[in-house]
Amino acid sequence: MASATTAKAWRFTSTGQPSEILRLEEVPMPTLPPPPALLFSKKRNNKASSADREQEEWLIVRVAYTALNPGSQFHFNVIPAFARARTCTPELDFSGTVVDVWRPDQHDSASRGDQGPSRGFSKGDEVIGFMPITYTYPTGDGALTNYIRVPARYVIRKPESVTLKEGAGLMCASCSAVMLTDEAHVKRGDRVLIVGASGGIGTSAVQLAKSLVAESGGEGLVVAVCSGRNQELVLGLGADEVIDYTKHEDLAAELTRRFADKPFDAILDVHGNQAVYVQCANYLKAGADYVACSAQLESWTLGHFLRTFWLIQCNTYWPLSCWLGGTGRKFKLIAMMDPGRALMEKTASLAEAGTLKVCVDSVWEYENALQAYEILISGRARGKVLVKW
C-alpha cells in the first residue's frame, strides 16, 4: 500500500473565533529530517541551547486524540500576526503512536556500523505530548492535526494503564494542576479551597489536593466552588464540600461567612475570581499564598487582554499592607509556558498511580472540531474536550 502523502490539519491565518477562521485542510505529510528552518531556529524555543537543538531527536506521531484548551482563544484572537507564523495549526496536547524517528547522529553511526542502544523513542511507541506555545506560535505547528512532526523533548511515553484518550487530556490541564498544588505547598492535613473545580484543570486539582491533604490518614478538607450541576462530579473526585457559586451573588461574602473562623491553608483559583482574591484575608490564613492560573477577560481583544495583564501585575506587585490598599495576602499566578519533561513525567506517573483520572467532557470526530470549540468557548466544559483522529 502506498504511504499517504498528505495529512489533515485545522489551520488559520487571520484573527477571530474558531468558526470564522479555522479551516480543515489537506497538508503535505510531515517528513524527517526536519527542515533546517526548524532545526536551527533560535526563535522556536529560547530555552534550548544551540547544542541542544543540533542534538535533539525528532518524531513523527500519528495522532489519536487532540485536547482543546481555553488558551487557544489567546492564539486565535489576541496574538498579533507578526508574533506568530502566518499559517497556524492550534492546540498543544495530543496522544498517538510514533511512526518515524530521526536522530542527528543516526546517519553517522549507521555508516560506522554502530547503531548503539536506542537513546530515545522507537516506531510504534505510544506517546503523549505537550507542545509549548514557545514552539507552536513561531512554527505554526500545533496539535490539531493527524500527523505531527515534533522535537522528542515535548513527548513522553504513555503509561500503560492510561488510555490514549485520557493521555491527550492529561498534559496542559493536569500539569497546571500539579503546578498549582506545588506553588501553594498543599500538604497533609491542609484545608484547601478550589475555585473553578469542574473544568479541565479544576477536576485534576480537586483529585490532587485531596490526595495530598488526606495523605497517611490526614484530616484535611477540600472545598470546591462550581455550579450546582457539577456538584456530584466534584464530590466524586474527592471534594468534601461544594459551594454552588450560582446561588451566591457575593461569593466572597459567603466564603467569609462560612470560613472566617476556620480559614484555608491554600486557595487555588482556576477560574480567576478577582473578588474572591480581594477579600481573601477573611478566609485565607496569614502567610498563605493565593495561587491562581487564570484571570477573567471581558472579551478576547488585545485591549481587554492588556487591561487584565495590568490587573495581574497589580495583584502580584502591589504592597500587601491593607493601609496601602493591599489585600494582606500574596497573589501568585502560575504560567504553563513550557512544562519540561520532569513535570510531564511527574504528571503522567500520578495518572499511572491512579491519583489522577482525566475527566472527559466529550469526544468529537475531527470533522466536528468546530462544535468541540463551541463547548470549550461556552466556559461550561466538565473536564476535557477531545478531538479524535
Ligand SMILES: NC(=O)c1ccc[n+]([C@@H]2O[C@H](COP(=O)([O-])OP(=O)(O)OC[C@H]3O[C@@H](n4cnc5c(N)ncnc54)[C@H](OP(=O)(O)O)[C@@H]3O)[C@@H](O)[C@H]2O)c1
Ligand atoms: N496559567 C496557565 O498556565 C494556564 C494553563 C492552562 C489554562 N489556563 C487557564 O485556566 C482557566 C481554566 O482552564 P480549564 O482548562 O480548566 O478551563 P475549562 O475546562 O474550560 O473550564 C470550564 C469550567 O469553568 C467553570 N466555571 C465557569 N464559570 C465559573 C465561575 N464563575 N466560577 C467557577 N467556575 C466557573 C465551569 O464550571 P460550571 O459549569 O460548574 O460553571 C466549567 O466546568 C482558563 O482561563 C485557562 O485559559 C491557564
